Amino acid sequence: MTEPSLRMAQKILDSQPFSGLVGARITEFGDGAATLEIDVREELEQQNGYLHGGVLAYAADNSITFAAGTTFGPAVLTGGFSIQYVRPAAGRTLIARAAVAHTGRRQAVVRCELYTVDEDGAEVLCAVAQGTVLQTGPAA
Template identity: 65%
Template sequence: MELTLELAEKILASQPFSVLLGTRVTTFGDGAATLELDIRPDLLQQNGFVHGGVLSYAADNAITFAGGAALGPAVLTGGFTISYLRPAVGRLLRAQAKVAHAGGRQATCTCELSTLDENGEATLCAIAQGTVIAQRG
């Protein structure tokens, strides 16, 4: 099965939670993936920042898509960590993940999460690292 942006879009569209959030995959391939979602009032916490759960979701999914770009589409997150660097505010959340190392059934990936303001200026708000594992057939 050829791994393409179109296939990644179909996989993302099959995830009800991703559809609920309005997530888009904007780049995919060569061991990398970028997911984006519009920042809406219902995704914020009480101080007006993007909720940490939304940032974690974006990191988890971007890492898994990047790992899938290297290992194939049948993958799962094995685990990940995230560090919140600053409050996430803006109009768009972007999660850019790439494979740092891939073996036969496992890939270690990194992810940078940034928000974009009205002028398109990006601010790094979190970083994550995770392990993606290929499912056995």
Template identity: 75%
Template sequence: MTGFDLGLAQKVLDSQPFSRLLQARITAFGDGAAVLELDVRDELRQQNGYLHGGVLAYAADNSITFAAGTTLGPAVLTAGFSVQYVRPATGVILRARATVVHSGRRQAVVRCDLLAVGEGGEETLCAVAQGTVLSAQTP
């Protein structure tokens, strides 16, 4: 997508107060894909010490939407998404890696792997998500 790069994607993310609260960052953006990361902190954990499922859902939603934005343009909205939790998320970083599966003129379907990254950089799949994103631009 012309004129919309990693730097601009991060600025868009930073304009979201909730994303700033979570200290999320976009680490890859373009060609039908986006990667969103955040550091695992104690205040993001649930009562058993795992990363809260709501944090994983946030990461899936935003990475899915950013990936779709690479094909549909910057004005997009999530129409819906689902998350299947595979295992509890532990580690030091949550990485949400989203890839467009299909994109038309007004809608994209995107898949996302949610990975817990350990101190040594190893990735462990903790959830998978799929979503539909719509172009918010008027025809």
């Protein structure tokens, strides 16, 4: 199986209208892992000035699915995931790092940690997630 490239992953991400709306980008992709980044801006915040939990959930979902795509190829869908918010997300950038914990014949289990980056470049853990991803077509 030929592993999809970072360029191909970004092209797939760019084809998702919602991903464009939040300004998501893939910064790492391969070997059972994927990293998604989103610049924090006012339109993505909730009423208290923190990044909205839905944005964190989106980032977890997509990074989990992209990480599984490194093992299955592009024909994948999220089977389900859970997220635990550790602290309010505040900073300049959201980073979602996902890594495959196990790949079976048709399903992968993937873990994700979400961080915000502050003005000094320090990363602060704000949420953790885990999900299952289903292979929906032939492997790449």
